[in-house]
Amino acid sequence: MLRITVPRIAALVALALMVGYTFVLAPRLSRGHDQDPYGFAGAAPTAMPTWLTSALAAPPTAAPTTATPGASAVPAPTPAPAPQFPPAGEAFTGIMTKTGPYDLSPLDEFTSAVKHQPNVLEFSVGWWDRKFDRRIFDTVAQRGIMPMVAWEPWDYRKEAKEDKLRGEQPEYALSNIIDGKFDDYIRTWAEGVKGLGYPVALRFAHEMNGYWYPWAEQANGNKKGQYVQAWKHVHDLFKQVGATKVTWVWSPNVDYENATGLNTLYPGDDYVDWIGLSGYYGTTGVEKYKSFDQIFQPTIKELRDFTQKPVVITETGATDTSGLKAQWISEMFTQLPQHPDIIGVIWYEARKEVDWRVAASDAASQAYAAGVSAPRYSTPWTVRSVPALTTAPPPPAPSPTPDPSPSPSASPSATKPNPPARKPTSTATRPRSSSTPAG
Structure with missing residues (x-):
């Protein structure tokens, strides 16, 4: 049976410290400095800026629940749907x-x-x-x-x-x-x-x-x-x-x-x-x-x-x-x-x-x-x-105003159709687009 001595206790303490650094502290330090190039050193890899975390939190909306007899009904909040833009x-x-x-x-x-x-x-x-x-x-x-x-x-x-x-x-x-x-x-x-x-x-x-x-x-x-x-x-x-x-x-x-x-x-x-x-x-x-x-x-x-x-x-x-x-x-x-x-x-x-x-x-x-x-x-x-991945339907065409005194000879089949629109010829040439330094 080993005797408990001061040198043996010191060795065990040193071993525990080495294990803790290797498996706990060192990985956290590595994540903070090597894998976080955007200024959030020390945060968890999935951490977001505080302003973004708050902004992404969907405001809850109350959802009605079915109450059971004798029990008080508590509405279960549900996340508000994401707004469409625009x-x-x-x-x-x-x-x-x-x-x-x-x-x-x-x-x-x-x-x-x-x-x-x-x-x-x-x-x-x-x-x-x-x-x-x-x-x-x-x-x-x-x-x-x-x-x-x-x-x-x-x-x-x-x-x-x-x-x-x-x-x-x-x-x-x-x-x-x-x-x-x-x-x-x-x-x-x-x-x-x-x-x-x-x-x-x-x-x-x-x-x-x-x-x-x-x-x-x-x-x-x-x-x-x-x-x-x-x-x-x-x-x-x-x-x-x-x-x-x-x-x-x-x-x-x-x-x-x-x-x-x-x-x-x-x-x-x-x-x-x-x-x-x-x-x-x-x-x-x-x-x-x-x-x-x-x-x-x-x-x-x-x-x-x-x-x-x-x-x-x-x-x-x-x-x-x-x-x-x-x-x-x-x-x-x-x-x-x-x-x-x-x-x-x-x-x-x-x-x-x-x-x-x-x-x-x-x-x-x-x-x-x-x-x-x-x-x-x-x-x-x-x-x-x-x-928005779809567009609103076009507004309905205004209803034609009826002629208060139509000609007796007029009939839908006698209406002259509009001539087809001629496709305009575009003479536009390209603008000079912006090319901005990327940093």
Whole structure:
């Protein structure tokens, strides 16, 4: 039998301390420093920021229960359903700025000028950065604004100055995306988006029907059909990772002469949630005044030949060169309710080639403030919101006013039908989209 001695007791105590450090303390320290790059060191791996935990908590609603004789009935609370964004018949407003979440002063200036906080902030992130930064999303979401990322597979810093060569970056050819050369990076983003805990919109490889980006089929040695293959490949990687709180925004430029046909670039309704469109009054080719309807309606009509997905105007703006910006904005808000399939409009609030900013003009700010004050733009976005995936039916046509003294010879079969509408020819060319440094 072993005798209990001081050295033996000391050895046992030392062994217990080593076991406790190895199996209890060390793993916690490792999780805090090595697996938490977003500033929450020391928290459990599944921990969320305090503001997000509170915001995600669904307010309970009382649910009636069946009382048994002689027992007091206590209603069982049930979680409130997640709000749809935007609700049926309503629309959201947003802005896109050059600085995005890295500098929110343009957002604050816009909000102050129009007396309304946008529901969406769109910003660009290029693939050259090769990292996912949660902070830029939280910065936006914490304000009650939905983040929408224009996720661009290129390096904007190497954009050629010659217009025809702007889309030439062989590293970012569609074939490289399809063949998996960016899979590790894509999965990093998918994991990051999954870990956010709230929905975001991903506007991947936009304006693909043009020639000015490396992912366009008209550029960079890309071939017909490769855009759809690349889109599906990226989408499928997100699905494999379990990143399901993503609103996929397929976003061409408004149709123009020599653009790639939209139906050949569409991945299919199973791969798209929202249709996005870019269109401006005042870019090259549309110096002549064109209303909101004149710019967008021909392309929306074309889209309806192959999809009924909701439409978001992901980039728009108007120049004030002719002093008509305020008029254009007023017309936009007048015409929007006539398009129940347009569920959102994002203004390009920046200076690029011309000054598109609303906040730069008192008249434009007042016109925007008056239009956005309508109740249909009042629904906020929250981290619990779910995207609207269908649109409200169009409003019923007004009943014709009967003629109080019809001609005796008139009859329904004698009514002359309206001639078919002639499809307008779009002369709009592409705007210059924002390409913002990703950090």
